[in-house]
Amino acid sequence: MGEPAARHLLACLLVLSTFAPPAHALGLLEAYQAAQINDPAFRAALHEHEAGQQNLPLGRANILPQVSASYAPARNRTDVTNTANAAAPTDHRRYDSLVANLQLRQPLYHPEGMARYRQGIAQTAASDTLFVSRVQDLILRVVTQYTFAKYAEDQLALAEAQRDAYAGQRASNQRLFDRGEGTRTDVVETQARYDMAVAQVLEAKDNLTNARESLAAIIGQPVTDLDPLVENFQPRPGSTRSFEEWRAIALDTNPELHVQRRALDVAREEINRNKAGHLPRLDLVANVGKNDSETINTFNQQTNIRSLGVQLQIPIYSGGATSAAVAQAVAQQEKLAADLDGKTSQVLVELRKQHNLTMSSVVRLEAARTALQSALLTVEATRRSIAGGQRTNTDALNAQQQLFDARRDLSQARYNYLLSLLRLRYSAGTLQSADLEDIASYFQPPTRRN
Numbered sequence: 001m002g003e004p005a006a007r008h009l010l011a012c013l014l015v016l017s018t019f020a021p022p023a024h025a026l027g028l029l030e031a032y033q034a035a036q037i038n039d040p041a042f043r044a045a046l047h048e049h050e051a052g053q054q055n056l057p058l059g060r061a062n063i064l065p066q067v068s069a070s071y072a073p074a075r076n077r078t079d080v081t082n083t084a085n086a087a088a089p090t091d092h093r094r095y096d097s098l099v100a101n102l103q104l105r106q107p108l109y110h111p112e113g114m115a116r117y118r119q120g121i122a123q124t125a126a127s128d129t130l131f132v133s134r135v136q137d138l139i140l141r142v143v144t145q146y147t148f149a150k151y152a153e154d155q156l157a158l159a160e161a162q163r164d165a166y167a168g169q170r171a172s173n174q175r176l177f178d179r180g181e182g183t184r185t186d187v188v189e190t191q192a193r194y195d196m197a198v199a200q201v202l203e204a205k206d207n208l209t210n211a212r213e214s215l216a217a218i219i220g221q222p223v224t225d226l227d228p229l230v231e232n233f234q235p236r237p238g239s240t241r242s243f244e245e246w247r248a249i250a251l252d253t254n255p256e257l258h259v260q261r262r263a264l265d266v267a268r269e270e271i272n273r274n275k276a277g278h279l280p281r282l283d284l285v286a287n288v289g290k291n292d293s294e295t296i297n298t299f300n301q302q303t304n305i306r307s308l309g310v311q312l313q314i315p316i317y318s319g320g321a322t323s324a325a326v327a328q329a330v331a332q333q334e335k336l337a338a339d340l341d342g343k344t345s346q347v348l349v350e351l352r353k354q355h356n357l358t359m360s361s362v363v364r365l366e367a368a369r370t371a372l373q374s375a376l377l378t379v380e381a382t383r384r385s386i387a388g389g390q391r392t393n394t395d396a397l398n399a400q401q402q403l404f405d406a407r408r409d410l411s412q413a414r415y416n417y418l419l420s421l422l423r424l425r426y427s428a429g430t431l432q433s434a435d436l437e438d439i440a441s442y443f444q445p446p447t448r449r450n
Contacts, residue, residue: 025224025225025226025227025228025444026223026224026225026226026227027227027440027443028142028143028146028227028436028439028440028443029436029437029440031142031146031215031218031219032138032139032142032436034219034220034221035138035141035142035218035219035220036138037220038218038219038220038221039138039141039218039219039220041134041137041138042134042135042138045130045131045134045135045138046131048127048130048131048134049127049128049130049131049134051127052123052124052126052127052128052130052131053124053127055119055120055123055124055127056120056121056123056124057120058116058120059116059117059118059119059120059121059123060117060120062107062110062112062113062114062116062117063107063110063113063114063117065104065105065106066104066105066106067102067103067104067105068102068103068105069100069101069102069103070099070100070101071098071099071100072098072099072100073096073097073098074096074097074098075094075095075096075097076093076094076095076096076097076293077092077093077094078092078093078094078095078296079091079092079093080093080296093296093299095293095299095300096292096293097292097293097294098290098291098292098293098294099289099290099291099292099294100289100290100291101287101288101289101290102287102288102289103285103286103287103288104284104285104286104287105283105284105285105311106283106284107281107282107283107284108282108283108284108310109280109281109282110281110282110283111272111275111276111279111281112273112276112277112279112281114272115269115270115272115273115276116269116273118265118269118272119266119269119270119273122262122265122266122269123262123266125258125262126258126259126262126263126266129255129258129259129262130255130259132255133255133256133259133429136255136426136429136431136432137426139422139426139431139432139433139435139436140422140423140426140431141218142215142218142219142436143418143419143422143436143439144419145211145214145215145218146215146226147415147418147419148211148214148215148415149208149211149212149214149215149223149226150226150227150228150229150415151211151411151412151415152204152207152208152210152211152212153208153225153226154408154411155204155207155208155408155411156201156204156205156207156208158204158404158407158408158411159197159200159201159203159204160201160204161404162197162200162400162404163194163197163198163200163201165400166190166193166194166197166397166400167194169190169193169194169396169397169400170187170190170191170194173186173187173190173393174187182393183393185393186392186393189393189394189397190393190397193397193401212224226443227443227444228443228444229414229442229443229444230441230442230443230444233414233442235361235362235365235417243351243352243355246351246355246424246428247348247351249428249429249430250347250348250351250427250428250429251344253428253429253430254347254427254428254429255429256343256347256429257340257343257344257347257429258429260336260339260340260343261340263336263339263340264333264336264337264340267329267332267333267336268333270329270332270333271326271329271330271333273329274322274325274326274328274329275322275326277315277318277321277322277325277326278315278322279315280312280313280314280315281312281313282310282311282312282313283310283311283313284308284309284310285307285308285309285310285311286307286308287305287306287307287308288305288306289303289304289305289306290302290303290304290305291303291305347427350427351424351427351428354420354423354424354426354427355424357416357420357423357424358420358421358423358424361413361416361417361420361421362417364413364416364417365410365413365414365417367413368406368409368410368412368413369410371406371409371410372403372406372407372409372410374406375399375402375403375405375406375407376403378399378402378403379399379400379402379403382395382396382399383396418439418442421435421438421439422435422436422439
């Protein structure tokens with residue numbers, strides 16, 4: 001292959017560094033705001049949280065006064081016959097009756113009600129913590145799908161540039177062959193690389209479509225272009241915390257662990273609630289009633305009743321149901337304790353993994369940059385060697401492929417670096433909107449929108 005073809009190859013390679021940002025793109029913060037409104041999983045979490053907040057008033061109701069009223073008017077038809085005197089006529093009575101009552105019941109000693117109240121407190125706290133976990137999950141899902149879609153955009157641009165470079169190289173080899181300066185082998189070899197590049201473009205288009213659809217399913221709107229990374233992408237200094245420090249943070253703040261602990265609290269109170277089946281209950285009971293011709297014996301009589309007293313209920317025997325319920329609740333508590341141990345181990349394993357990835361992400365990013373520089377030098381060195389007759393078309397194609405691979409690896413390393421920043425905080429349970437804003441700063445701000 002002659003020097004003109006090599007120069008054309010170098011020009012094709014430079015196409016890779018001329019990607020133009022889209023005219024209208026979706027920003028990361030905009031995507032998150034849309035997801036908060038449209039993501040089905042997050043909408044379900046909102047309603048789940050609303051429902052969970054009612055556990056506290058439901059539990060508290062068991063220790064608050066209970067007020068009930070009844071009002072029963074009736075029209076009566078009564079036939080009274082004196083069986084002791086057969087000659088006495090039957091008395092046909094037609095009259096209205098009324099029975100009205102207002103009752104207030106205040107628990108004074110109600111172990112079951114207190115257990116349900118404490119259960120409500122624990123369930124509400126679990127609901128709050130679970131919602132925090134859902135918010136963190138939404139942040140992570142949006143950023144993950146956003147970066148996946150953006151990476152797919154980059155890969156399509158790289159694949160198209162690679163295809164175009166091979167097309168130009170194929171045309172150059174064909175011209176050289178037509179002039180008798182090249183070989184059929186060079187033409188066939190470049191054609192094979194071109195055909196493979198065409199297939200890679202098709203695959204990249206499918207990947208981009210799938211990635212955009214996954215993001216659209218979260219944000220609830222079609223996705224076209226996304227904000228590109230800033231031109232001067234520079235990683236910030238990594239976390240100086242050791243794994244042991246992150247471990248302590250995770251054990252204290254991870255919402256999944258908090259939810260498991262609240263579930264264990266609920267299970268303990270369930271044991272207390274069932275044990276209350278063996279204990280007495282004492283209530284203060286106040287009644288106000290009015291009866292008008294309540295029965296045939298009180299015909300044409302009106303009574304007003306006011307009473308205040310206490311009522312003691314003592315369970316004696318329930319057929320063994322109370323003991324069985326206590327045993328069942330104890331077994332459930334042991335299961336939840338084992339679940340908490342398992343979840344703790346799972347969280348710490350994931351935390352270790354993300355801590356290691358975060359610590360190495362900057363190094364891997366720098367390695368990818370170095371590899372790209374080496375690939376660029378290889379392309380230049382290959383061009384000069386070809387001009388001197390020391391390298392062949394195969395060497396040029398290999399150098400070209402190495403450059404494409406290096407650009408792809410650098411793109412992937414950048415997105416992996418951003419995700420590692422979030423995933424470590426997600427594993428520790430400290431992920432919040434400020435971290436999302438930090439990641440968004442690595443993308444071009446949406447100031448170009450009209």
